[in-house]
Amino acid sequence: MTSILERYAExxxxxxxxxxxxxxxxxxxLGAQISTSESTPPHALWPAWILVASSxxxxxxxxxxxxxxAxxxxxxxxxxxxGxxxxxxxxxxxxxxxxxxxxxxxSRTTGIYAAATVTVLMATSLAGAPLxxxxxxxxxxxxxWLLLPVSLGGRSRFRRAYLESVQARAAHAERTREExxxxxxAEERLRIARELHDAVAHHMxxxxxxxxxAAHLAETHPEQTRKILADLVGTTTSALLELRATVGVLRRTAGPDTDPLEPAPGLDRLPDLVASCASAGLTVTVATEGPARPLSPGVDLTAxxxxxxALTNATKHAPDHTALVRLHYDTARLLVSVTNDGAAHETAVPPVPGGGYGLMGMRERAHSVGGDLRAGPRPEGGFEVAAVLPLRPRTAADDPAGPRPEESR
Incomplete structure (x- = not known):
């Protein structure tokens, strides 16, 4: 009943x-008609105007x-x-x-006014009638009687404040969910863009x-040209397969009939990558230091x-057409470096109109697994990309292999 009256009053x-x-x-x-043996209020009509004004x-x-x-x-x-x-x-x-x-x-204002009201009414009541x-x-x-409405009003204020806080928390939770x-x-779009860039840019x-x-050697070395063209078919086929696998992640739906997708690439596919670079005229040397250690899927993909x-950039910009890949396995981390010995001013990646995303994507990948990456000209000449990656991400949540669908394929 009280809640119904409160809703109607609102x-x-x-x-x-x-x-x-x-x-x-x-x-x-009615209260003006109540009296005791000691209280004999006047029976004049003018006090009624006081009652009306008060009401x-x-x-x-x-x-x-x-x-x-007041x-x-x-x-x-x-x-x-x-009286x-x-x-x-x-x-x-x-x-x-x-x-x-x-x-x-x-509460402070209520306490001050309530105390003053009680004091005034007690004083006038005791002064208006004998003890x-x-x-x-x-x-x-x-x-x-005067403390009763104070407690009820305070309870109403606290209840209203509680409801407002609940509504504010609900609104904040809804806003937080939307954000x-x-x-x-946004993160998924960035991940897809980075994956498409890495998968397609190298092959292209x-x-x-x-x-x-092949165009340069077509007339003078026809046999070598045919071999290069055969490699070109393989390169474009690999590009299409990686593109299909990446796009397939977007189209994949959970269910028993889902077509299995090929696994995410890792360092075990490094020989194929070196071979594709060699067919493009880039000589790649791979040096491994320390015993190879197992990597988490996220770190393996990142490396x-x-x-x-880095080899894609070297293919396009290295003047000496050579590159060195070093893999150094430590007790808790993997050091990856890709260098070439061309002149520093020639090997540096020229700015791309609108901004380049290769180095940015590499740095984002390294940070996503708890590592770090630096890239730039070397003091002795050439260009170097160096990354330090943990063998295992710091926590399971940091491992991209968990939430990222391309690593569960």
């Missing part, structure tokens, strides 16, 4: 205030609780000074104002170099993609 506050004022006016008129002031208790409390307290003090008994009916306007004061303001049997009613009774969904979509660079070499992108 929907129609003006009608609720008018009904409250009328009810309070009736209560005060009318209740209309503004919702919007101006302090002013309403008016109703003054009216109640005038009546109790005339009226401070019953709960007579104090109904003051109790209503105290309720809205406690519901609309903070007798109704002393308890004029003292303890006044305090208890997290947008972030996941090698195919471009093979086609140029392969870094070497692939």
């Amino acid at each position: 929907r129609r506050p003006r009608a609720a205030d008018v009904a409250t004022a009328v009810a309070v006016c009736v209560c005060t008129l 009318a002031a209740v209309l503004g208790s919702r919007s101006h609780p302090r002013a309403t409390l 008016v109703t307290t003054a009216a109640a003090a005038a009546l109790t000074a005339l 009226y008994l401070p019953s709960p009916l007579l104090l109904a306007p003051v109790m209503t104002a105290l309720y809205w004061l406690a519901a609309r303001t903070d 007798g049997d109704d002393l308890i009613l004029r003292t303890a009774g006044t305090v208890l 997290e969904a947008r972030l996941r979509v 660079a090698v195919a471009h170099a093979q086609a140029g070499t 392969y993609r870094i070497i692939q992108e």
